[in-house]
Amino acid sequence: MDYGQKLKALMLSAAKQGVSDLHLAVGRRPTLRVDGKLVDMAQEPILTPEDTQGLVMAMLADKQKEQFLAKGDLDFSYNFEDKARFRVNVFFQKGFMAAALRLIPAEIKTIEDLALPNILHEFARLNQGFFLATGPAGQGKSTTLAALLDEINHTRMDHIITVEDPIEYLFVQDRAIVSQREVGADTPTFKDGLRSILRQDPDVIMVGEMRDTESIATAMTAAETGHLVFSTLHTNSAAQTIDRIIDSFPAAQQGQVTSQLAATLVGIISQRLVPKVDGGRVPAVEIMFVNSAVRNLIREKKAYQIDLVIETSLQQGMITLNRSLAELVKKKEVRMEDAELYSLNPSELRILLEKM
Numbered sequence: 001m002d003y004g005q006k007l008k009a010l011m012l013s014a015a016k017q018g019v020s021d022l023h024l025a026v027g028r029r030p031t032l033r034v035d036g037k038l039v040d041m042a043q044e045p046i047l048t049p050e051d052t053q054g055l056v057m058a059m060l061a062d063k064q065k066e067q068f069l070a071k072g073d074l075d076f077s078y079n080f081e082d083k084a085r086f087r088v089n090v091f092f093q094k095g096f097m098a099a100a101l102r103l104i105p106a107e108i109k110t111i112e113d114l115a116l117p118n119i120l121h122e123f124a125r126l127n128q129g130f131f132l133a134t135g136p137a138g139q140g141k142s143t144t145l146a147a148l149l150d151e152i153n154h155t156r157m158d159h160i161i162t163v164e165d166p167i168e169y170l171f172v173q174d175r176a177i178v179s180q181r182e183v184g185a186d187t188p189t190f191k192d193g194l195r196s197i198l199r200q201d202p203d204v205i206m207v208g209e210m211r212d213t214e215s216i217a218t219a220m221t222a223a224e225t226g227h228l229v230f231s232t233l234h235t236n237s238a239a240q241t242i243d244r245i246i247d248s249f250p251a252a253q254q255g256q257v258t259s260q261l262a263a264t265l266v267g268i269i270s271q272r273l274v275p276k277v278d279g280g281r282v283p284a285v286e287i288m289f290v291n292s293a294v295r296n297l298i299r300e301k302k303a304y305q306i307d308l309v310i311e312t313s314l315q316q317g318m319i320t321l322n323r324s325l326a327e328l329v330k331k332k333e334v335r336m337e338d339a340e341l342y343s344l345n346p347s348e349l350r351i352l353l354e355k356m
Contacts, residue, residue: 004058014032021101021103025096030044033138037275075165078101086102087101087168111147114140127226128228130261131268133271134233134234136272149162149171158177159204160178160202167182204230206230207231208231209232221260238270241268266290286324323352
């Protein structure tokens with residue numbers, strides 16, 4: 001079998017159907033993730049160990065093959081004939097090769113295209129601060145940050161620098177200079193990329209993911225020194241995000257980190273992509289702006305009280321995840337049972353809907 005051609009056919013099929021992911025694993029057919037659910041490609045044969053090895057190796061350059069075989073997994077981006085772009089992770093499971101490919105849309109969508117609240121435009125107008133997109137994997141964090149960065153690209157004469165592993169969305173430079181650095185290709189590690197970033201005269205910085213205390217500390221220092229910094233974190237809510245950041249540091253540093261976070265954080269969006277009644281997915285979001293009340297709660301290590309501030313600051317543009325879900329149910333965009341699955345407090349969601 002010509003695995004290069006087979007890979008192209010699978011990628012083309014995934015791109016045409018507009019799926020979010022393509023999975024290749026021994027013992028099952030190539031599988032697509034459509035609107036959050038896994039669906040087998042029924043017309044494809046079940047993959048053998050030889051098949052997955054052939055398909056994985058067809059994606060890798062010689063240097064990448066060495067890295068993959070030495071480490072056991074590898075992240076990279078893959079361009080398919082300018083028709084589609086994928087963020088790929090290849091890995092071993094039970095001794096066999098496997099791959100997860102995330103389809104990255106060629107076009108960067110706007111806040112409006114993504115059905116996100118208009119209040120998010122405020123974060124693209126800031127000159128400095130630390131903004132985080134949070135939520136579980138595959139819930140649109142990178143897509144939201146790309147929308148904000150591209151808005152800056154089209155409206156401001158700024159230097160935007162990204163450090164990503166791998167590069168996901170490709171920006172076409174407009175008013176801004178956009179420098180995208182890929183870990184492994186343009187900088188040896190995330191740490192190296194971040195250490196040198198302040199010497200590259202940035203205005204706006206995007207760190208693909210907060211991986212360790214060093215990346216968090218560097219991001220906060222950059223925000224403190226007059227830069228606008230965007231990043232992502234795998235947390236479920238604004239309050240949990242604040243606790244996670246502080247708790248990731250040793251006890252002796254937590255006091256300093258707490259005051260630094262209170263001074264630099266400007267906002268958090270926590271999002272979920274919820275299945276729509278008529279197909280597709282729609283974002284449900286929690287949005288927190290850091291006002292004086294939130295700043296004080298961070299300083300006093302009372303992050304658990306932040307939910308109440310968000311709930312009572314609707315007029316300022318803040319929104320809780322439950323209120324966002326309730327509005328989607330009320331508009332009949334989302335089924336109640338799906339909203340409950342994505343809610344962190346389903347009983348509160350039901351009470352909220354009764355009042356609306």
